[in-house]
Amino acid sequence: MNIPLESLRPCLDGAMPAVVATSAPDGTPNVAYVSQVHFVDARHVALSFQFFSKTRENVLAHPYAEVQVIEPGSFRHFRLRVQYLRTETAGPLFEYMRAQLAGIAAKTGMDKVFVLRGADVYRVLDIENVDPQLPPAPPLPDALLALRRAFDHLGACDDLALLADRALAALTHGFGIRHALLAMLDAKLDATPGAPGSALYTLASQGYPVSGVGAEVALGEGLIGVAAQEKIPVRINHRTPDYTYHAALRVADPVLPRIPLPVLANPHSQIAVPLVHGDRLLGVLYAESEQDAFFSHTDEDALVVYGRHLAALIDRIAALPDDEAAPGALPAATQSGAPLAVRYFAHDHSVFIDNDYLIKGVAGSILWALLNEHAAHGRHEFSNRELRRDPRLPLPDFADNLETRLILLQRRLAERCPDIALEKTGRGRFRLNLARPLALGAA
Missing domain, CATH: 2.30.110.10 (Electron Transport, Fmn-binding Protein; Chain A)
Incomplete structure (x- = not known):
């Protein structure tokens, strides 16, 4: 040709x-x-x-x-x-x-x-x-330059929480994207990665009134779920109700606790890029705009490269060894005020604090285990290694993503219950800080 x-x-x-x-x-x-x-x-x-x-x-x-x-x-x-x-x-x-x-x-x-x-x-x-006499259209913006700017802003990073935030900020710096979120794969205990039992949860977002940290998307659900299930980028440059999350995910079964996705009510352009390293799906990078035709095909190509680079960075950080030496124990913070009523439901590992929904799944089971360890033994210092060996936690044998689950829990607590906090004290180590006494109850 x-x-x-x-x-x-x-x-x-x-x-x-x-x-x-x-x-x-x-x-x-x-x-x-x-x-x-x-x-x-x-x-x-x-x-x-x-x-x-x-x-x-x-x-x-x-x-x-x-x-x-x-x-x-x-x-x-x-x-x-x-x-x-x-x-x-x-x-x-x-x-x-x-x-x-x-x-x-x-x-x-x-x-x-x-x-x-x-x-x-x-x-x-x-x-x-057919029209050789007509001049070609003006060239599209340089997506390769946008990608380079995004990489420059992303820089080097050995902390997963910081990387998640930088990854979204770099989209604004490089591509002018103002609304985006990072969703990570959460493989269920009884499912292989990418199987119907799996889902994705929001780890970070930018450009929205609320962060939506912890919001879930099932594989195959909407643009994010399709991109994850098929491991392909999906781009829509016109407004479409079929792939708009705003209404559908807010009218879900009101009996089931669900954190709404932090998305635009009427996006006119959307793109979902799978984060794939080798043949493994780690998550999805989702961006949207209120403008029609905001994402070109060259943007799609560049964002696929960006997504693969981001997936490699996430995988590298996850493989870094934990700190061997435990930090010096600090005196426990003074607790005051009325006890926090913490209720745990074992069937879905959901946690409610003072009757308000906080989190569920693996992150919920982690929080419940930490609080019980503190109540039984007065402990404040913990490590990722011991969590992986804890038989009470429903961690799968493959790709447990423990670090991302801890970041999710830390951010959800900071938003919904600052009286309970997780403080990182080293690689693979953290401290549980409690500002109020607890009243634990399980169902």
């Missing part, structure tokens, strides 16, 4: 509808609009299959077509001569296109009609510039 397919990626963002021309076996032509033409790789595109239309009937009988796409900003037209190969109805490509189609459908008011049935994969045989 004289024109590289990669150069047409701005034409394939769904901002302007594409046209596909096919022919029946008897030569009868058919021309129709197609909602989505997706860049797969340097030789392939995928078209959205929504209806069993004449177009689909034709390509199944005669697997050749022409697709016309338009470049936003210049309005140059390009024709792609393509050959139909297969249809995918599940997996990363299908899920990515399903999310993109939801954005296109919502923008055009067709969200009840546009339902993706499959992703039709085509080989691109040739590309023709």
Whole structure:
């Protein structure tokens, strides 16, 4: 091909509808609009299959077509001569296109009609510039420079809590992203990583009125859950109710305690990037904007690189050895005031303080174990090593992410119950500080 397919990626963002021309076996032509033409790789595109239309009937009988796409900003037209190969109805490509189609459908008011049935994969045989006399569109902002600025701001860091905050601040410095969150994978005890029993929990956020630390997202739920489940980046550049968390996660079962995700009420652009190191999923970096088309395809590429770098840093910090020497014991802080009523529910490891929900899951079981150790033995100094060996804690044998769970617990306590605090005293060591006496009760 004289024109590289990669150069047409701005034409394939769904901002302007594409046209596909096919022919029946008897030569009868058919021309129709197609909602989505997706860049797969340097030789392939995928078209959205929504209806069993004449177009689909034709390509199944005669697997050749022409697709016309338009470049936003210049309005140059390009024709792609393509050959139909297969249809995918599940997996990363299908899920990515399903999310993109939801954005296109919502923008055009067709969200009840546009339902993706499959992703039709085509080989691109040739590309023709229909308007060679027109100048190209202005170049996109330099995503590589934005990535470099983000890396410079991120810097070197050996503390996971600090890294989480820096990782989000670097997005603003490099890409101008003001609203973002970092969600970490929480593999359940009875599930393998990435299995349906797993979920993600918010470790850090920026740009929102509340932090939402501890908010959970199930795998496959919304943009964050899809990116995690399929280990793919997912980008939507138009407002879509299908992938808006604001309403759905606040009307969840009111009986079940749930911390709301700290997201925009009406995001017009969203991107979720999986944090993958090797073949292991560690979490998801999610960003959003109130502007349409805020994230370009080059931003997506750069943020994928940023996400992989961040995942490698997280993995490196997790592998650092704990401090061998315990810090000198400090005198316990004086406790005063009415006792805090701490109630623990073993079935989901949830903890309530003075009847207000605090946390659940592994972080809840850790807090309950610490408070009981203090009540029974007056202890204040603890280590990660002993927590990993504690049979009372439902830590999985693989990827326990203990450090991130402790950061989650520390931040949740600071927000909801500052009378109980976790203070880091060294790598793999921390102190439990109590400003008020406790009244423990389990159910």
